[in-house]
Amino acid sequence: MSAEDQNDEPPLDVNLLKEISKKALVDALNSVNGSKTLVLDPLLAAPLGLVTEVALLKHHGVDKMFWLEPGPLTSSTTNILYLCRPMVSYVKIIAGHIKKHAKESSKHNYTLVLVPRLSSLVSRLLEEEGVLGDITISSYNLQFLPVANDVLSLEYESAFKDIWVDGDESVVYDSAQALITLQKLFGLFPRLLGKGDCAARLINHLTTYLPQSHTPDTLSEPFSNFDSLIVIDRRVDMITPLLTQLTYEGLMDELLGIKNSHVELPASLVAPPPNPQTGATAAPPPPPPAAASLRKENKKKYHLSSADSLFMELRDVNFSNVGKRLNGVARRLEEDYKTSLQSKTTAQLREFVGRLGGLQSDHQSLRIHTGISELMLPITRTEQFNKSLEIQQNLLASYNVSEQISSIEDMIAKGADMETIVRLLCLASITAGGIKTKALDNIKREFLQAYGYNFLPLLLALAAPSLAILLPNPLPTSTPPAISASKLPFSPLRKSLRLLIDDNPEALEELENDISFVYSGYAPLSVRLVQCVAQKGGVLSNPAEKEKSLESSNKAPDGGKVQAHPIVGWKGFEDILAMIPGKTVDVVQNGVGVTPSGGIARPKDKATTTVVFFLGGCTYTEIAALRWVARQNRGRSFLIATTGIINGSSIVDGIAGIQKASAGTKDAGI
Amino acid sequence: MSEHPTTSWQAMQSGTGTVFYRRQQLYSLLGKLPDLGDYIISGCRYGGPLAMMRDNTKLIAIGRATPAFAKSQIQVYSSAGEGILLFSWDQSRIIRFGWTLNEQLVVLNEEGVYRVYDLQGDYQQFSLGSEASEMGVIDARIHENGMVALTGSLALLEVKGWEGARPMTLANPGLSDPPVSWAIIPPDSNISRHVEVLLSVDNTIYTVDNLESVDQRLSQGPFTHVSPSPNGKALALLTATGTLLVVSSDFQRRMAEFDTLNVPSAQGTVKQVEWCANDAIIVTWDSLAVLVGPFADTLEYYYVGNTFAVTEPDGVRVFGADVCDLIQKVPDSTLSIFRPGSTSPEAILYDAWESFSQRSPKADESIRSIRPDLATAVDKCIDAAGQEWEPYWQRRLLNAANFGKGSLDFYNPTDFVNMGQTLKVLNAVRFFEIGIPLSYAQFSYTSPTHLISRLTSRNMHLLALRISTFLSLKPDVVLKHWASAKILRSRPVASGTTTGKDAELDGDDEVCRLIVDKFKQLGGVDVSYADIAKRAWEVGRTGLATKLLDHEQRASDQVPLLLSMKEDRLALQKAVDSGDTDLVYQVLLHLHKHLTLGSFFRLIEDGGERLAPASRLLQVYAREQDRDMLRDFYYSDDRRVESAVLALEEATRMTDPSARITAVKSAQKFFSEDKDRSFEAKMMDESSRLLVLQQQLEAEADGKVPFFGQSVNETIRTCVVNGMLKRADKIKSDFKVPDKRFWYTKLYALTEIRDFEGLDTFSKSKRSPIGYEAFVHHLVEKGHSKEAVAYVARCDPPKRADLYAECDEWRMVGKECKDRGDKAKLEQLRKKCPNSLIARELEQIALTMK
Structure with a gap:
């Protein structure tokens, strides 16, 4: 299944988006004449790191850079440029700077560049602070950023919390804008499919606003690059992020934490600086010296880029197989080095020397990835980790739920991580349709005593109607009907969508042949839903497909891949979708190359791209699973777009962050 | 038949040969304009109008035709001398007025207030800010897309655009006196794309932009x-001694020098120094204009009465008392056709056509002779047609082109057709009643849409509509303007039969229907009804505005108007429906400011499910910005849980212990008021009890040990670590901590301080509820294998061997296995052992077993 290289359909050139963002940034910088001090939102530093380098900023007149943080700002240049997301706390800091400067009577020109668009809230706040007159406000429309060849991210860290805890749906609107941009670049989505209430709203925005915005030529082209857009609302599938991700990249995110494609590793591991030609160190803008020494300690950031071929090979592999893979690569490298000893003629030698650079970078990345695996291995052997996995698997199988609850209680007693406990509790509540009231009250009490009473709002938020993932069973009579309607009928779904692959020896092979490899047995519900649209065969009858593909592999030259079927909506799965709470949407966008029947008339051999948008974030495992689905078919590739990359702990931390307030912004969730 | 084009030509002898300039009379103004000498005038480019204001510094002979004005009055005349607008100025003294690119008149007064007037006399008023109003404005320069003002403190303020942008201070030139004269190079024609100010101070010129002020070190x-050329590349400077200097705008090259005192017929002082396109300068005196060419050669033009010159990108317009002229260099194509004795292909083509129309066989011969160049000749003829003013000559030139085109096998007629269309449009707008003497070059430069907007701003909707249809442009702009004008003009009809109110409603309905029908009929799809509705509302026709607004589809346009119309609920609803959160905030913040808190809350609460998103956004905002408001909001809506959570959030931010306890207690109170929240209330009760207890503990520890704010587990741990074991036990019983959790916590704490004796005592205090394996595991994990060994014996016998191995106690492993006779286990563990010595030992033990 090492089929990364087999993926013959070239994905769209997403670097275009990067270039656009870069150009917009340059324009924003150039709007202020002369040298300037850049004051940067720390949350934006990493996304910007994906777009540009420090050199580019310097080239466009940035003299010094500071974090946008409380405290005084001394600037040697007249021009001060703030670049930040429109957040109330930032506005206060900025107003503080301006007032302070006014008091010291140092004169500056202030420009505030808001990402991604202007905000009347910000101007109002500035007005209230009495500094609106001193500052020029403009916007920098930073939208989708390519974090991998086939993954686009808006890099919103708090999208999930904003939508489902605070009810602030700015993210939905911004996502719609970003998707419209995508359409302008690559063509119209002929069909819009979605599951979930917010997904429905997003699609509504897309269809309402498009006809009015001036339609550029790409939108009227007869053939779009896309065949459909599938929007999955995170609320629809809360199970997946709550589970522990078991692919290499996913586990790395769980255990070490990946932020904006960078993982923090002990400096000793990254230390011998990788060859510049590997291109693996497109460093983000370095923090200003003062802040640097504080935060860096002896950790170093390592960029997990698509240029690293070994990482490309490993990232989607179940962690249990990573050791084997690494071993194989090590052997291969050794072989390659050995050939140098056998090379006799100068020509052979020259050829070897030519490859040496590649070998060295391979060597380097092998060293790093072996190091990373060694870092993670001990953690995967701890009791806590394994107990939590065991509980997860039992809950998914609905095996003896009350016993699992007491296991969770034991874990609290043993002092397990707060995040782990919350994830398990929510998982129990979702899969079992709620936890028995008495047991729940008891465990909530245990939880609060062990981790602090200040987590009570977190528990309330999880039980609130918008989220409803930690509920008592039966529900008290006074609960609003919205809550009972939002319950996921897990058991029937597990059966009809084949969410859990049995844990017996025969099934193991099957596991290798299904998206459930990413969770060692559980198939992410969200990806199953995508399969309902884009690979209908894969949902129900995987083994059969496998046989078929084996048969055809003898004949077909294409390595046994099945031609992707056209997009016909949710057809065949309407009943199942009706069972899942949340609206189901299926809209055909006005007629470009669409036949009346709704199927899309296009040349058979032309590869199309299906965009899957995760509203509220997606996990690395879901990405891995979608890549797997893409490899099964010919003629369709997936472009995964998301508001951000998440995992269960980052969600929990995000919600709990209400209490952490200012403390949690920097390294929350790691 | 009109005069031959060359009759308006005059030759200027220049260094490299003869250059022809032509003086094209555009309009005859006899008696239409007042005496230009008595007025301050500002002319709009691209054939735009003139704005005039009486120059108060001049004496007027009583009895002249002009009435004396008590107040300032500004008159606007078209180039053909037709009056367009007259308005009086009721504010403090006017410093400067000038034109924008869109033919709007900007009037600036000494208090730094400026108004942007359209040609209908409607204006928007802006200010240059407090600094300008305090110091006063002494002068200003207005360009098409902004202006630069010189304040009383001799600082320069720049305004970009005409949307009321905030004035930016340019670099301080450090003047002590106002400059003798000054000028600006607009951003569009400057290399840096930022405005540059040229100040003539003493002997030199300072160039000032927003970064620095540079002394150019001139000496004359x-x-x-000071007058910059239209493309910003050259400057014309006139010294006090009457020498005209032309230099490049970076002051590196001197291009020409000319002594104005040498002009014999000149009387008095120089009035204007203006550019004629980019290569010649026109210097005007009373009734004389002298054109100075690039090599200081001159042409003199005489006028009756005072003159006024307006620079155009392709020439200069000169107004005299009785005439309006365009003086420009004869365009290349025209020159090569009509120049006497020209033998260029285009001249021959024109000649051939003339022969042809006179039925002379010479035509064919001529056309043969220029065959290879025929295509270019045709192009030139088309171009020359565009340069001609008289339809007669335009037609002749186009005919010639057509004739040549016929002899070509392949020729793309697009240019020909376009030129024909364009000329038709140009001739229409040049007609004196319309009075826009737009040249072809200017038309190409400013675009057809610009022309349309100029026509609509003169309320010439029909012509504008016809032209836009003729040029296949969208009719939206015209329709929009038409609708606004329509609303303005149509007063609600009050006929005798119906009462006033009904009549107004009928009127509204009718006007609305009229407008909507017209739009549908003419296909104005992109028209924003909101703009028109806004207009209706501004003139006080709220009913009509509401009706029109219903047709608007873009919420972002609808909402602001609805707000200003005080349709609060509707505005909020539309904003919420649009999904644009920023729009919702806009409405919320506006309402919060203008309504009483009570009615504001009521509005949101009454909205129910539909306005729920707005309510949530308000909470997000208030949580950060206005907590008191949020508290009131929750309170007024009886949201106990939210009130409690808010109190808790505040508690976590508090540093003062007693305040925090109070906050937690109030949260507890809120929860207890909700019967479904008894669990939470109980928890909060525990929480406050814990906080009080922690205060006591801190007092007991003499404030050396921080307890406050810890969780129950942490408190127990801190107690144990600090040897307050009794207290730990008390907490356990007070908070009903289960045995298991208590034991784990204490185990961890004791291990942490390496109190192994204490641990031993603790382990023996009663039978461990967590077993003893946990002890072993934890101790080993923390690196205390030796201490762990003691606990292995208390574990389940079957597990002991493994646990010993975990503690690295191999001898005991052997012993244990031997005692239990478990050879298999021994073998299994032997494989794991760290060195051969032990392995051998274990092997020996194994051998002793059966």
């Missing part, structure tokens, strides 16, 4: 006139 100053 002071300069009475």
